[in-house]
Amino acid sequence: MKFSLPFLLLVLLSNIAFSQDCTLEDASGCACEDESDECYLLPNIVLSNDIMQDTALRPEFPGVLRISASTPNIGHGPLRVIPTNTFICGTDTLYTPIDECPDGSFPKQLIKQRIYIKTGDEMTYEERDAGFMTYHGGLDHSHMHVDDWNYYTMRIEIPNEPNPLNWPIIGEQTKMGFCLADIDNCEERPGDCRNEDGTILNADNIPNFGLGGGNYDCESDNQGMSVGYTDIYFYNLDGMLITLPNGTCNGKYKLVMEVDPLNQILEENENDNIQMVDVELTKQTNPDEFSGTVFIAGAGQVIGCDGEGVDLSVPRIGSKYEWSNGETGYMINVTEPGFYNCVIQTPCGEAISNTILVTAEVCETECIDIKLGVYLEGAYEPEDDEMRTNLNTDRKLLPGQRPPGEGEPVTPTGQPYTIAPWNYDGLEGFDFDEDTYAEDVVDWVLVSFRDSTTSDTEIAKTAALLLKDGEVEFINTCALPLELGIDSVYIVIEHRNHMGIMSREHVRIEGEALSYDFRIQNSYQGPSGSGSGQVFIEYENEDDDENGEEGGGGEEQAGIWAMFAGDGDQAADNQSYEISGFDKIIWFNDNGKFNLYLPSDYNLDGDVSSPDKIFWDRNNGVSSRVPK
Numbered sequence: 167m168k169f170s171l172p173f174l175l176l177v178l179l180s181n182i183a184f185s186q187d188c189t190l191e192d193a194s195g196c197a198c199e200d201e202s203d204e205c206y207l208l209p210n211i212v213l214s215n216d217i218m219q220d221t222a223l224r225p226e227f228p229g230v231l232r233i234s235a236s237t238p239n240i241g242h243g244p245l246r247v248i249p250t251n252t253f254i255c256g257t258d259t260l261y262t263p264i265d266e267c268p269d270g271s272f273p274k275q276l277i278k279q280r281i282y283i284k285t286g287d288e289m290t291y292e293e294r295d296a297g298f299m300t301y302h303g304g305l306d307h308s309h310m311h312v313d314d315w316n317y318y319t320m321r322i323e324i325p326n327e328p329n330p331l332n333w334p335i336i337g338e339q340t341k342m343g344f345c346l347a348d349i350d351n352c353e354e355r356p357g358d359c360r361n362e363d364g365t366i367l368n369a370d371n372i373p374n375f376g377l378g379g380g381n382y383d384c385e386s387d388n389q390g391m392s393v394g395y396t397d398i399y400f401y402n403l404d405g406m407l408i409t410l411p412n413g414t415c416n417g418k419y420k421l422v423m424e425v426d427p428l429n430q431i432l433e434e435n436e437n438d439n440i441q442m443v444d445v446e447l448t449k450q451t452n453p454d455e456f457s458g459t460v461f462i463a464g465a466g467q468v469i470g471c472d473g474e475g476v477d478l479s480v481p482r483i484g485s486k487y488e489w490s491n492g493e494t495g496y497m498i499n500v501t502e503p504g505f506y507n508c509v510i511q512t513p514c515g516e517a518i519s520n521t522i523l524v525t526a527e528v529c530e531t532e533c534i535d536i537k538l539g540v541y542l543e544g545a546y547e548p549e550d551d552e553m554r555t556n557l558n559t560d561r562k563l564l565p566g567q568r569p570p571g572e573g574e575p576v577t578p579t580g581q582p583y584t585i586a587p588w589n590y591d592g593l594e595g596f597d598f599d600e601d602t603y604a605e606d607v608v609d610w611v612l613v614s615f616r617d618s619t620t621s622d623t624e625i626a627k628t629a630a631l632l633l634k635d636g637e638v639e640f641i642n643t644c645a646l647p648l649e650l651g652i653d654s655v656y657i658v659i660e661h662r663n664h665m666g667i668m669s670r671e672h673v674r675i676e677g678e679a680l681s682y683d684f685r686i687q688n689s690y691q692g693p694s695g696s697g698s699g700q701v702f703i704e705y706e707n708e709d710d711d712e713n714g715e716e717g718g719g720g721e722e723q724a725g726i727w728a729m730f731a732g733d734g735d736q737a738a739d740n741q742s743y744e745i746s747g748f749d750k751i752i753w754f755n756d757n758g759k760f761n762l763y764l765p766s767d768y769n770l771d772g773d774v775s776s777p778d779k780i781f782w783d784r785n786n787g788v789s790s791r792v793p794k
């Protein structure tokens with residue numbers, strides 16, 4: 167068909183007459199999302215799933231997956247960010263332009279989002295705070311980045327969890343800033359821009375296409391994204407990657423990207439900002455080469471006195487992390503000294519970490535000065551008025567010591583109350599060896615302090631050394647810090663094969679000192695006084711010898727008090743401590759074993775033999791009222 171010239175002219179003229187402009191100066195031709203005549207022309211930022219799908223744009227290497235991201239604006243208005251004169255250095259805010267913070271770092275510069283408003287033909291705008299931009303150096307960038315523009319993670323999909331942001335993360339999460347620019351547009355890159363249904367968007371079906379001008383660039387005062395334009399950062403740019411730790415298992419993961427993760431930009435649709443694709447890793451660890459061993463990062467650190475603790479981490483390669491202290495993150499903060507390890511569930515199977523020791527500085531706290539005296543029956547020798555030290559001095563059987571003779575095993579190191587029923591995991595003595603113990607050390611005792619008589623009121627507990635004269639030597643010299651503000655306590659002393667004891671009364675702390683002597687008085691016998699506290703052992707001094715041990719009628723007995731020997735099985739003691747048939751069984755089973763650190767060695771001479779049974783025979787039926 168042929169048109170006549172006048173007809174064509176008419177068509178052209180009418181087009182010109184009816185086409186209205188949609189620019190930042192003239193809103194007459196701009197469409198509102200709700201098709202009204204007055205509206206905020208908001209941007210809507212999305213992520214291109216097509217680019218994420220493209221394996222050529224996300225090459226994998228051992229230890230790293232490089233990634234590309236395109237963030238089109240498919241809303242009705244441009245995204246425009248305007249720098250302000252508000253700068254942040256650390257916690258300080260400055261209101262004059264600076265290039266550098268006093269400490270040499272780059273300042274954060276507050277930015278505003280400019281939102282255009284159509285009121286009929288008229289275009290105006292409002293501005294609102296929209297986060298920060300920061301200078302990024304390097305050959306790839308050297309410009310201001312809008313902070314936290316994108317968030318990239320590799321994740322293990324959890325089928326029952328609809329929100330991918332709750333899935334476990336593999337490797338290092340990446341928060342990437344962009345300079346916001348009109349790098350390309352939806353017309354030139356079909357597929358980069360799609361709506362939620364997957365429909366390809368271009369100049370024909372994006373209302374207000376080009377609004378903003380299509381000329382935003384990386385200059386800090388000209389950043390933005392016009393309608394229908396996209397900003398693209400390709401995989402070769404610095405920062406466009408996810409680091410995959412050693413031990414990451416080959417296999418299927420989800421690459422999850424989120425644009426505007428902190429929701430600093432106001433958009434038409436805030437719910438279309440996440441995209442994800444399947445990624446099959448092939449250049450990491452093969453399942454059949456997986457060692458199952460990982461190493462804790464952060465070993466060798468010492469907990470300081472600032473209360474901040476130290477951070478430990480294992481490679482982020484799993485869906486589940488179980489630390490020995492019950493924590494469940496791949497990175498944990500540790501404020502207690504002790505041994506730590508972690509078990510990881512990975513797609514290749516279970517991985518177990520090495521075990522590391524975290525120690526703590528001795529911090530200057532003001533502490534209560536504690537002086538305690540106590541004897542152990544069986545070890546106490548009346549003729550010398552002191553306890554034997556055989557376990558330590560000639561047998562070398564205390565924890566950490568090696569008995570003389572070839573091939574004798576070292577007694578496991580550390581205070582002996584880590585096992586049931588005490589389950590006390592203190593580190594006292596963990597670094598002791600045969601030379602650490604002074605000559606007058608008898609054995610370890612477990613000392614605790616209670617606010618009331620019952621164990622649920624326990625304030626503090628510590629393992630300590632018992633010396634032959636009955637004095638207790640504390641390894642932890644700050645068992646009771648002054649800052650606890652305690653004015654009196656019940657004192658409990660336990661021994662691994664002697665019946666535990668408690669002070670008869672609430673002992674007052676006076677002049678920042680706590681002092682109690684179990685040697686010169688009987689211990690707690692319960693509210694009705696019916697329990698066995700300690701055994702009374704008479705002195706055997708030479709003057710009395712000829713008169714016999716009973717002493718003269720009516721004379722005051724002279725002697726010392728000691729913890730009852732023979733309670734080698736305390737796991738069987740429920741309410742309180744008692745010496746019963748269970749304590750005979752363990753002696754019976756061990757009888758004839760020599761040179762060992764055993765609970766059945768009731769007289770602490772290093773052998774399990776008939777002299778030990780004498781104490782059991784004598785004390786069988788003795789029971790305490792100290793609540794366990």
Ligand SMILES: [Ca+2]
Pocket residue numbers: 210211212433435436437438439
């Ligand atoms: Ca959006």
Ligand SMILES: [Ca+2]
Pocket residue numbers: 426429430431432433436
């Ligand atoms: Ca947003």
Ligand SMILES: [Ca+2]
Pocket residue numbers: 733734735736738739743744745746748749
């Ligand atoms: Ca017992």
Ligand SMILES: [Ca+2]
Pocket residue numbers: 767768769770771772773774775777778
């Ligand atoms: Ca013995």
Ligand SMILES: [Zn+2]
Pocket residue numbers: 302306307308309311343344345
């Ligand atoms: Zn950049």
